[in-house]
Every structure is written in structure tokens, then in C-alpha cells.
Amino acid sequence: MIDARRGVLYPQRMPRFHRLPPPPEGEHLVAWFWVPEWDLPPGETSRQHVVAYPALNLVVESSGSIELVGATTAASHRDLTGSGWAVGALLRPAAVAALTDQPAALRDSATDVRAPELLAAVTEAMTDGADRHRERAVACVSRWLADRAGTPGDAALQANAMADLLMTDAEVRTAELAAARLAVSLRTLQRMAHRYVGLPPLAMIRRRRLQEAAQRLRDQPEVDLAALAAELGYADHAHLTGDFRTVLGMAPSGYRRDV
The missing domain is CATH 2.60.120 (Jelly Rolls)
Structure with missing residues (x-):
């Protein structure tokens, strides 16, 4: 869920x-x-x-x-x-x-x-x-x-499954893995995300990870940022910080102070 x-x-x-x-x-x-x-x-x-x-x-x-x-x-x-x-x-x-x-x-x-x-x-x-x-x-x-x-068709239900996977499964960190889990080609996954969401699959995955990171900082303000980045699948602390700055306009440390 x-x-x-x-x-x-x-x-x-x-x-x-x-x-x-x-x-x-x-x-x-x-x-x-x-x-x-x-x-x-x-x-x-x-x-x-x-x-x-x-x-x-x-x-x-x-x-x-x-x-x-x-x-x-x-x-x-x-x-x-x-x-x-x-x-x-x-x-x-x-x-x-x-x-x-x-x-x-x-x-x-x-x-x-x-x-x-x-x-x-x-x-x-x-x-x-x-x-x-x-x-x-x-x-x-x-x-x-x-x-x-009306009654959703197979394509709409498959798109629902796509969104559920990309928005909930922390183990899915690449579009290629998501496509494999859904048993579709990468191109089909990309078309589905464009048609039903308007964002690329990787953007959906990155948003989920960023939300997870922000929630962890709210719930566990003492968490080590490097460890959090590794746990969520970021290459390193710098990539987590880059995501925060791009989307939130601040570093994780600044957000932690604010909350």
C-alpha cells in the first residue's frame, strides 16, 4: 500500500x-x-x-x-x-x-x-x-x-499495477527492474508512464525515494545521512543531497533542522 x-x-x-x-x-x-x-x-x-x-x-x-x-x-x-x-x-x-x-x-x-x-x-x-x-x-x-x-480495461489495470509498484516497492530502483517485475518491455513501461502519469518511470522512482528520505528525517532526526542514502539506494550522500536540492530547494541537513 x-x-x-x-x-x-x-x-x-x-x-x-x-x-x-x-x-x-x-x-x-x-x-x-x-x-x-x-x-x-x-x-x-x-x-x-x-x-x-x-x-x-x-x-x-x-x-x-x-x-x-x-x-x-x-x-x-x-x-x-x-x-x-x-x-x-x-x-x-x-x-x-x-x-x-x-x-x-x-x-x-x-x-x-x-x-x-x-x-x-x-x-x-x-x-x-x-x-x-x-x-x-x-x-x-x-x-x-x-x-x-466505467469499467477499467486491461490496459488501465496494468497501468494501476505499474503505479503501485513504482510508488511502493523500495526494492525497485531502476526502470529496467520495474519492467521485468511487470513482465513488459522497458519501452512499454515508458509509454505507459507517459500515457497515464505524464512522468518517466525513473522520475516516479526518484520521487518515492525522496519522500521516503524526508519521512525518515521527520521520524528519526538522528539518522546518519550517509547510511540513509545507502539504505534508499542512492550512490552516495552527495546524490541524496542533490535530489533534495533539486526538488525541495534545500539540503537534507537543512530540512532536518526545519522539522
């Missing part, structure tokens, strides 16, 4: 934040749902830093928008002010195929999704004051995705 704790660089700075599993009809479409809710004093800003999973997200927001957010190549942040909420779905490849045929074009960007019926249903669930509002909002998004995607 994908570790749902990863991706948020400074968990202690988050507002109310929940991760929910998809209901049965959405299990092949969504890895999990993430639902932040915030109510900040006037003039206060909460900056949220994320090193996102190598995947696309569908996000319904209290501002009245729905966005399909592409995979990212660097850490990002968002400034929260006032009060609001969002209902986000970390999409599995089978859902991506129903929403866009060019995920690579959305890399480091987003596009609006016109679905007024979905926006209305999620907004009602999040604001009517009834119990289990988050679960009801998640159910709305799951039903909408299931209706749109």
Missing part, C-alpha cells in the same frame, strides 16, 4: 487534515482522498509545503472550482487564508485515462474541470452541517469518477 503520511513536508503546520480511503466503487480509480479544512484568524496565513506523489489529483474546492492537477517535478506550496476546505482525490491511472489523454501536458500545471453537478454535490456535503460530511463528499467524487470512467 502507498504510505499516506508521505508528501506533506511539515505535518505539524497543517490545518485540520484527513485522509480517507475510497469507497468500493472507487478503489480502482483513487488511491486515497485528502480533505483539509481551515479557519484562520484575519490576517493569518498558513503556508503548506508538499512534495507530491507522482500522480494526478482531482481537487474540488470551497472557492467553487474543480481542477485536474498534473504531476509535479518539484516541491510546491500553497498559502491558506480565511476559511475553506478542499476535497482532493489522488488518482490512480485508471481514472486519469477518463479525464485526459495528455497527462504530460499538465505536468507542473492544472486545468479546470467543468462539472457543476459534482461541485454542487460536494459543496452540499461539506457545508450542510450533517454528520460524516467528509465521507459523504468523498462518496460524491467516487460516484462521479466511476460513472465517468
Whole structure:
């Protein structure tokens, strides 16, 4: 299973934040749902830093928008002010195929999704004051995705297996090994990642390793960086530091001080 704790660089700075599993009809479409809710004093800003999973997200927001957010190549942040909420779905490849045929074009960007019926249903669930509002909002998004995607074909299910492998298996450190595990050619793996995620397989592997490294530094701040680099499959400490600087804009030692 994908570790749902990863991706948020400074968990202690988050507002109310929940991760929910998809209901049965959405299990092949969504890895999990993430639902932040915030109510900040006037003039206060909460900056949220994320090193996102190598995947696309569908996000319904209290501002009245729905966005399909592409995979990212660097850490990002968002400034929260006032009060609001969002209902986000970390999409599995089978859902991506129903929403866009060019995920690579959305890399480091987003596009609006016109679905007024979905926006209305999620907004009602999040604001009517009834119990289990988050679960009801998640159910709305799951039903909408299931209706749109239909029954996934073999290609979509194979792409799901690809994403699960690249995002979870710490022993898979090269695209060649991933292709062998999936019993496909390297070229087929590369085409699949481009078609369903918009990133090369190696970029997905490197993002998983970086998330693992960041989580270890949060959970075990005393860990030796050279030992951590070796454990995660980096050639040496310098390569781990290079990955941190490229994606997070800081060295591992700086991140460890911040958290």
C-alpha cells in the first residue's frame, strides 16, 4: 500500500487534515482522498509545503472550482487564508485515462474541470452541517469518477499495477527492474508512464525515494545521512543531497533542522 503520511513536508503546520480511503466503487480509480479544512484568524496565513506523489489529483474546492492537477517535478506550496476546505482525490491511472489523454501536458500545471453537478454535490456535503460530511463528499467524487470512467480495461489495470509498484516497492530502483517485475518491455513501461502519469518511470522512482528520505528525517532526526542514502539506494550522500536540492530547494541537513 502507498504510505499516506508521505508528501506533506511539515505535518505539524497543517490545518485540520484527513485522509480517507475510497469507497468500493472507487478503489480502482483513487488511491486515497485528502480533505483539509481551515479557519484562520484575519490576517493569518498558513503556508503548506508538499512534495507530491507522482500522480494526478482531482481537487474540488470551497472557492467553487474543480481542477485536474498534473504531476509535479518539484516541491510546491500553497498559502491558506480565511476559511475553506478542499476535497482532493489522488488518482490512480485508471481514472486519469477518463479525464485526459495528455497527462504530460499538465505536468507542473492544472486545468479546470467543468462539472457543476459534482461541485454542487460536494459543496452540499461539506457545508450542510450533517454528520460524516467528509465521507459523504468523498462518496460524491467516487460516484462521479466511476460513472465517468466505467469499467477499467486491461490496459488501465496494468497501468494501476505499474503505479503501485513504482510508488511502493523500495526494492525497485531502476526502470529496467520495474519492467521485468511487470513482465513488459522497458519501452512499454515508458509509454505507459507517459500515457497515464505524464512522468518517466525513473522520475516516479526518484520521487518515492525522496519522500521516503524526508519521512525518515521527520521520524528519526538522528539518522546518519550517509547510511540513509545507502539504505534508499542512492550512490552516495552527495546524490541524496542533490535530489533534495533539486526538488525541495534545500539540503537534507537543512530540512532536518526545519522539522
